[in-house]
Amino acid sequence: MFFRSLSALTIGAGLFLTGCQREKRDIRPSPTRLAVYGDAAKESALRPGGPINPQPVVTNPYNSSGYDISEGQRLFSWYNCNGCHANGGGAIGPPLIKQQWIYGGEPANIFDTIIKGRPNGMPAWGGRIPEYQVWQIVAYVRSMNGQQPTSATPTRPDTIETNPQTLRNRTSGETK
């Protein structure tokens, strides 16, 4: 009995907390760093001589609010990201619904990729997209892989639907 009510309390608190994040919205986005430097956006798992002292961890300030992820989805089309990556399946560019990332799939890596570009065709968007919008796009891209709170992830895509298909169940697809 005690345990049951405790778990109910925990679930309740959990819902309350994620609910808060889901609703969170910056009216005036605070400026962030211009790029992700150093260890935070590392692209290799090999560390010569073993691990070094932890570097500052870069976190996405626009990580888990429904507004930001939804904005990320809108901006993903607005800046023609969908022209190359489709709605996550890829086209000219590689798919974004996947487990293996060429240049890393952490928020700092995706941020880095958008800002700096990549040599085989990814444009360098630094100086073109406001930083907070880049982070919103990062949040949306990660939501395609179920890496954002489901409570904050849009339940349907902004594209023509054939079947009842949601962003969430898209992530169940196999990765090639």
Added chain:
Amino acid sequence: MSCFFLRPTKVLLRACPFLFSFLVVPTSFAQIQNQPDDGQWVMAAKNHASTRYSTLNQITTENVASLKLAWTFSTGTLKGQEAAPLVVNNTMYVVTPFPNLLYALDLTKPGAPLKWMYQPAIEPASQGVACCDVVNRGAAYYKGRIYYNLLDVQTVAVDANTGKEIWRTKLGDINKGESMTMAPIVAKGVVIVGNSGGEFGVRGWLAGVDAETGKVKWRAYATGPDKDVLIGSNFKPFYKMDQGTDLGMKTWPADTWKIGGASAWSWISYDPDLDLFYYGTSNPSPWNPEQRLGSNKWSSTLFARRPETGEASWAYQMNPHDIHDYDGVNENVLLDLTINGRARKVLAHPDRNGHMYIIDRATGEVISAEKYAYSNTSVAVDLKTGELKLNPTKATGYNTVRDACPAPPGSKDWQPSSFSPRTGYLYLPHNNLCYESQAVQANYIAGTPFVGMNVRMYAGPGGNRGIMSAWDPATAKTVWSTDEMFPVWSGTVVTAGDVVFYGTMDGWFKALDARNGKPLWKFKVGSGIIGQPVTYKGPDGKQYVAVLSGVGGWSGAVVSGGLNGVDGTGALGFVNAMSDLGKYTTKGGMLYVFSLP
């Protein structure tokens, strides 16, 4: 010699069988489809008439079943291999997709070892502006040099003997979304090349480059004022709808013609007697038709121009205000036919919209435009006005449209057909796809895609996604057809042995009887075929057949680009129709050469 001018060709065959058995085709032969043939393969389309017909007849319907693999060569690249290998002076030349390597293989030695490789200076970022895989459709040989295009909008001339670069000319800018994938032709010493980028809001052009020096002699834009389109006093379009001044500006809202697409990314044919070359322009940009009201000239248009000046002689817009991505770039096969008792100089153009246009190539008059595949987006072509009568229920826009056929790659895309003067038939590799779509606003950001359409494609009626068929241009009817599981994205070649060769995306290289479509032989290659098969006479006097295997292109991007099939809108909606391709083939560029034992 009067028997040469008889039609149909079946009568001709009966009248002059000895000529065909000895392969004597005099140059005085009046029909353009009977091009002189020395057994080499010097340009992607075989000859300026683009017939892809070889007079070689060692391989026949009787013995093709014993065709064997002679040798192979790895291209060292994994993207879609759309090119035709060239054979000149006992050397084979192979162009790869990005990074656009050029290999020369010595046919005089066993196993055709590498003579040299040319590796051009190319910008890797150009891969980001290639709409539909980083393909290249081949090269052209002319006076000791190989000419071809690089993805980053450069044309190069390479010494055919040494592999040394002679000149390299930059013709455009990837930061405007431009790229180059087409196979050039050389006419009157002018290398004719065009840009790609109808999905990037480029301003389409075709350019004439001096073969000797690499200097640009002329550039004909497809949009803008007449002076930019090289439309002058000699421009005589056949139909009223194509007549007027500065239509390349006036048929667009405000300045949208500057980002209106209409690139020239595919085939060029040339008639030396009329001194006119022919090519089609791509779709207008963006796909979303609501952002560009008007007829959007000169997108989805056939042009006839002069090679030395680029000056336009006539134009015919097949798909005014295109709403389905029906590029007008498909091949134009030049033929001299007797139609309704009249000798006509025509071009045969199987358009993306599903109509087979038989057009008087001197005037631009449409003689017939019957459907060669299933289509419900249009009803018919009015031969009096030249207008395509559309089906209003399939008009795309912000509304959702379902079951529109053919899909954006059309009833047939770039994959080139061939024509046999022996049978009188065109051999059409093509698609059977339908789609659903919904437009969204496209924002123009230079160097990024400018499409504005969410698309999902799927198999058309019957469930087969591809068809290989034979078409009689004189009677405007299909003679025979064969269903294929996947779109037939390879070219075709037809020979005097009455054999048609083509490849499938699941990796079969096939030979059919040109007269009736009967399957005669097939061989399983390593990766799906989207290249252009060729046939040639080797230094040993034997007939060989060569084809590049290596799946990719727009249709095969799901495999060559490693796309995720769960998102049907991937690869501009082609993934929805092709998500199972990975179960049948993997990527890998490899040349296969076959001969009789």
